[in-house]
Amino acid sequence: MSNSTGSGGLELQGLKKILGGRVIIDDLNLTVNKGEMVSLLGPSGCGKTTTLRMIAGFLIPDAGRVVLAGNDVTNTGPEKRPSAMVFQNYALWPHMSVYKNVAYPLKLRKMNKSEITKRVHNVLELVNLMHHKDSRPSQISGGEQQRVALARALVQEPDVLLLDEPLSNLDAKLRVKVREDIRDLQRRLGITTVIVTHDQDEALSISDRIAVMNGGRIEQFSSPQELYDRPATEYVANFIGSLNHLTGDYSNGRVTVGTKTIGIRPEDVHFTSTNESNGFEATVDHVVPRGHFSEVYLKREDAELRAFMSTNIPAVGEKGYAVIKKALIYENGKLLKVE
Amino acid sequence: MSRKQVSLVNIFISSFIAFMALFILGPLIWLAVHAFATSWTYPNLLPDGFTFTWWKTIAGDQELVKSVKNSLLISPIVVLISAVVCLPAAYAFSRYQFFGRKSFLIGMFAANAFPKIGLYASIATLYYTLNLMGTIVGVIIIQLLGTIIFMTWIPAAAFGSVPRNLEDAARDAGASKLRTFWDITFRLALPGILVAMVMSFLASFDEAQGTYLVGVPTIYTMPTKMYALVLNYPVQIAAVFSLLLAIPSVLLISIARKHIIGGQLADGFQIK
Amino acid sequence: MDKTNSINNQESFAVNKTAKLSWFGFFMALPPVLVIICFVGAPILIAAGLSLGFTGGPNRIIALIGQEISTKTHWWGTLDGYKSVINDPRFGGDLRVTLGVTVVATTIVIFMALGMAIYRRVIGGRLATILVSLSLIPLFVPVVISAFAIRTFYDGTGFVKSLLTHFGIDFPTLTMTNSAIAIGTIWTSLPFAILMISSGLQAIPDALIESAQDAGASFIRIIYTIMVPLAFVPIVIATTFTAIGIMGSFTIPYFLGPNQPAMLGVEITNFFNSYNRPQQSVVMAFVIFGAASLIAIFYVWANLRSAKQSGRI
Numbered sequence: 064m065s066n067s068t069g070s071g072g073l074e075l076q077g078l079k080k081i082l083g084g085r086v087i088i089d090d091l092n093l094t095v096n097k098g099e100m101v102s103l104l105g106p107s108g109c110g111k112t113t114t115l116r117m118i119a120g121f122l123i124p125d126a127g128r129v130v131l132a133g134n135d136v137t138n139t140g141p142e143k144r145p146s147a148m149v150f151q152n153y154a155l156w157p158h159m160s161v162y163k164n165v166a167y168p169l170k171l172r173k174m175n176k177s178e179i180t181k182r183v184h185n186v187l188e189l190v191n192l193m194h195h196k197d198s199r200p201s202q203i204s205g206g207e208q209q210r211v212a213l214a215r216a217l218v219q220e221p222d223v224l225l226l227d228e229p230l231s232n233l234d235a236k237l238r239v240k241v242r243e244d245i246r247d248l249q250r251r252l253g254i255t256t257v258i259v260t261h262d263q264d265e266a267l268s269i270s271d272r273i274a275v276m277n278g279g280r281i282e283q284f285s286s287p288q289e290l291y292d293r294p295a296t297e298y299v300a301n302f303i304g305s306l307n308h309l310t311g312d313y314s315n316g317r318v319t320v321g322t323k324t325i326g327i328r329p330e331d332v333h334f335t336s337t338n339e340s341n342g343f344e345a346t347v348d349h350v351v352p353r354g355h356f357s358e359v360y361l362k363r364e365d366a367e368l369r370a371f372m373s374t375n376i377p378a379v380g381e382k383g384y385a386v387i388k389k390a391l392i393y394e395n396g397k398l399l400k401v402e
Numbered sequence: 403m404s405r406k407q408v409s410l411v412n413i414f415i416s417s418f419i420a421f422m423a424l425f426i427l428g429p430l431i432w433l434a435v436h437a438f439a440t441s442w443t444y445p446n447l448l449p450d451g452f453t454f455t456w457w458k459t460i461a462g463d464q465e466l467v468k469s470v471k472n473s474l475l476i477s478p479i480v481v482l483i484s485a486v487v488c489l490p491a492a493y494a495f496s497r498y499q500f501f502g503r504k505s506f507l508i509g510m511f512a513a514n515a516f517p518k519i520g521l522y523a524s525i526a527t528l529y530y531t532l533n534l535m536g537t538i539v540g541v542i543i544i545q546l547l548g549t550i551i552f553m554t555w556i557p558a559a560a561f562g563s564v565p566r567n568l569e570d571a572a573r574d575a576g577a578s579k580l581r582t583f584w585d586i587t588f589r590l591a592l593p594g595i596l597v598a599m600v601m602s603f604l605a606s607f608d609e610a611q612g613t614y615l616v617g618v619p620t621i622y623t624m625p626t627k628m629y630a631l632v633l634n635y636p637v638q639i640a641a642v643f644s645l646l647l648a649i650p651s652v653l654l655i656s657i658a659r660k661h662i663i664g665g666q667l668a669d670g671f672q673i674k
Numbered sequence: 675m676d677k678t679n680s681i682n683n684q685e686s687f688a689v690n691k692t693a694k695l696s697w698f699g700f701f702m703a704l705p706p707v708l709v710i711i712c713f714v715g716a717p718i719l720i721a722a723g724l725s726l727g728f729t730g731g732p733n734r735i736i737a738l739i740g741q742e743i744s745t746k747t748h749w750w751g752t753l754d755g756y757k758s759v760i761n762d763p764r765f766g767g768d769l770r771v772t773l774g775v776t777v778v779a780t781t782i783v784i785f786m787a788l789g790m791a792i793y794r795r796v797i798g799g800r801l802a803t804i805l806v807s808l809s810l811i812p813l814f815v816p817v818v819i820s821a822f823a824i825r826t827f828y829d830g831t832g833f834v835k836s837l838l839t840h841f842g843i844d845f846p847t848l849t850m851t852n853s854a855i856a857i858g859t860i861w862t863s864l865p866f867a868i869l870m871i872s873s874g875l876q877a878i879p880d881a882l883i884e885s886a887q888d889a890g891a892s893f894i895r896i897i898y899t900i901m902v903p904l905a906f907v908p909i910v911i912a913t914t915f916t917a918i919g920i921m922g923s924f925t926i927p928y929f930l931g932p933n934q935p936a937m938l939g940v941e942i943t944n945f946f947n948s949y950n951r952p953q954q955s956v957v958m959a960f961v962i963f964g965a966a967s968l969i970a971i972f973y974v975w976a977n978l979r980s981a982k983q984s985g986r987i
Binding site for chain 2: 698710713718720805811812813819820827832835836921924929938939946956970
């Protein structure tokens with residue numbers, strides 16, 4: 064990933080927003096490169112939606128700048144920004160047909176009729192909705208509504224596409240499919256995209272980079288792999304994936320008495336019947352089958368560890384050895400080292 | 403419920419509907435038949451004969467025709483003025499927080515709770531001072547008073563129920579604030595505004611007491627004429643006139659019925 | 675956790691906050707308020723003055739023309755106008771009729787509306803639609819026509835009496851009785867009550883009713899433990915508006931009621947027009963206004979309570 068300044072992309076510089084007398088966003092910096100897809104990930108209330116609304120222009124920051132495609136748009140209204148947004152519950156206008164919903168932004172730009180028709184048809188074909196162009200939003204399914212909302216945003220050929228929890232109203236199966244579709248479209252069109260989500264799976268699978276937010280700040284901004292392998296803070300480590308917590312010191316696969324926090328991914332815990340490499344004795348307490356893998360709870364007198372195993376699942380009560388392959392060691396919430 | 407119970411309930415419901423049909427429609431039909439009756443002998447259930455004479459009598463009566471014209475002229479004006487005065491306020495009530503907002507809403511309600519009849523003495527005084535007695539303007543103002551509640555509360559609820567993100571989406575698509583209001587907010591609140599207009603029209607069209615006090619003897623509207631008719635003419639004339647008076651209402655039902663039953667009217671009566 | 679939660683509140687507050695303090699809004703809201711202040715508020719004040727014996731200023735002419743006007747004896751006026759009305763034996767009868775008709779008719783209207791609305795909500799179907807549509811018809815009929823139609827329907831040569839004569843029943847003539855007033859007010863008040871209550875009941879989610887059924891609640895129990903409490907505000911609104919409307923009504927009792935004792939709405943007109951006693955007329959208006967205000971307090975309370983419960987204020 065290049066670290067060039069996002070010329071042509073999106074830059075947030077020192078954003079601050081106070082609402083109702085409280086600081087919602089504090090000194091937020093973010094650079095999204097042109098053509099990149101970035102997720103703002105965090106629990107509800109972390110300020111991710113507020114950030115998105117500042118990018119779109121619905122909220123004016125109290126301090127800082129928003130730079131879109133090289134232009135400072137900090138104080139520009141949403142109608143004049145080269146950004147287009149897909150709203151959480153789609154916000155399709157119920158009194159307009161699918162065609163009219165999509166054509167509306169172009170009509171506002173005073174484009175001529177044949178050009179509008181051409182572009183609307185193109186984008187409806189892109190999202191596979193030509194057969195529904197005369198339907199009302201209420202007559203089509205949630206997934207289709209989602210695609211109309213996407214089409215309405217894409218037809219504007221925006222410099223930045225903003226997606227606010229785009230998948231949260233879809234059922235689990237559809238979510239995976241639409242997620243792939245969005246990613247595919249985004250790559251093909253090479254459009255700079257910011258997506259707000261609280262779902263780590265969604266963020267991990269769709270984004271080039273992820274900004275994990277907490278309390279109005281960005282905790283970590285890096286690629287999905289980096290985020291998973293080297294979570295910069297304890298907060299991020301907890302938020303992304305599963306984690307075993309131990310307190311102590313760690314060296315060579317052994318946990319000793321200490322004050323640091325040790326995070327161990329369940330898939331980095333192995334359970335063997337013979338002690339091959341520096342493991343410690345443990346008993347299988349219970350096993351929760353999770354489909355393609357099993358969650359194995361290992362117990363020692365002073366600690367419990369979870370392990371994800373897909374082969375050779377031990378039986379409950381079996382004694383053996385837990386081996387830690389990798390551990391994340393934190394001191395005062397910050398990553399100290401990965402072993 | 404057992405099958406026997408179900409059929410008992412059905413019998414009860416059916417007879418209740420029959421009763422309601424008689425209770426609600428009976429008087430109207432009975433009156434309507436009178437409009438075409440030559441004469442009627444008690445206790446027959448049908449008139450002695452049918453005729454259109456009464457309709458001709460009314461068509462030939464210049465004063466009655468004039469009252470029809472007055473009504474059809476004044477009520478639309480009242481609705482229009484009411485819309486101009488009240489719709490911006492309705493929008494403000496639904497979208498802005500301002501000093502006195504709640505007091506305004508409750509004050510409007512309180513003003514409606516005072517029996518209008520009790521005001522007329524004072525309104526008359528006021529009208530003499532302002533030279534409004536016996537004028538169209540005076541009648542319009544009197545009728546306007548009865549429409550304000552409808553034209554403010556119902557559209558306020560309608561504006562309030564337009565989801566904000568639909569407006570945001572329009573702004574994001576490139577629409578100015580004004581354009582967003584026209585294309586989205588106003589358009590989606592239109593059923594509520596329509597209901598308000600229908601209710602206002604009916605309120606104005608039906609208003610009799612105030613109009614009588616302020617307008618008579620210079621300006622007669624259909625309802626004020628009706629008072630005179632009931633006392634001084636045969637039942638049949640009043641019946642014909644009633645049918646005429648009911649035409650606008652019936653026309654308006656067909657336009658707005660769906661939205662009125664759909665809850666637009668009911669939504670307007672809750673203070674938010 | 676605590677921190678996240680508090681921020682959560684702020685954010686939803688920020689996104690959902692629909693209103694802002696604004697002078698712009700204030701001035702937009704002003705026109706109808708001004709109309710009401712000028713043509714309802716001011717006349718109410720002038721009328722209040724007249725009722726208390728302020729016979730100068732705007733009341734000068736009316737006090738000159740009118741008869742039996744008491745003039746103020748203290749700086750705040752006099753209660754002689756009120757005393758003369760209260761001491762009038764007629765007034766007692768009028769008040770009893772007014773309150774009686776209001777209570778009876780309102781009760782019947784609300785129970786009928788509740789019954790039909792519950793039927794529509796729970797069972798529904800074509801019959802329910804017919805029933806509700808039927809009950810809405812009076813909303814579109816001018817009151818004058820309703821009054822006149824009901825008068826002809828129930829009078830000495832009317833349909834009801836004619837029909838029953840054929841069955842050998844000597845039915846009383848209802849026109850010019852208080853029963854006729856009650857029938858007329860029920861007829862005209864039903865649509866609004868049904869609209870309010872029915873829309874309140876329709877808004878109750880199916881799940882709430884079904885879960886109560888699932889818990890073993892009987893039909894009656896569901897009505898008074900689930901449906902009525904959840905539609906409480908619309909029911910209160912329907913009740914208060916119906917009662918206030920009936921109490922101050924004129925046309926219906928004027929066409930359908932007896933001459934003596936009459937409902938106060940009619941008496942106000944009589945005293946003003948026929949007897950030329952405007953002060954007494956205004957005093958009676960304030961009696962109705964007082965009673966209506968008591969009812970109105972109930973309405974405002976119910977609205978504010980629901981606003982508090984849903985966190986709007």
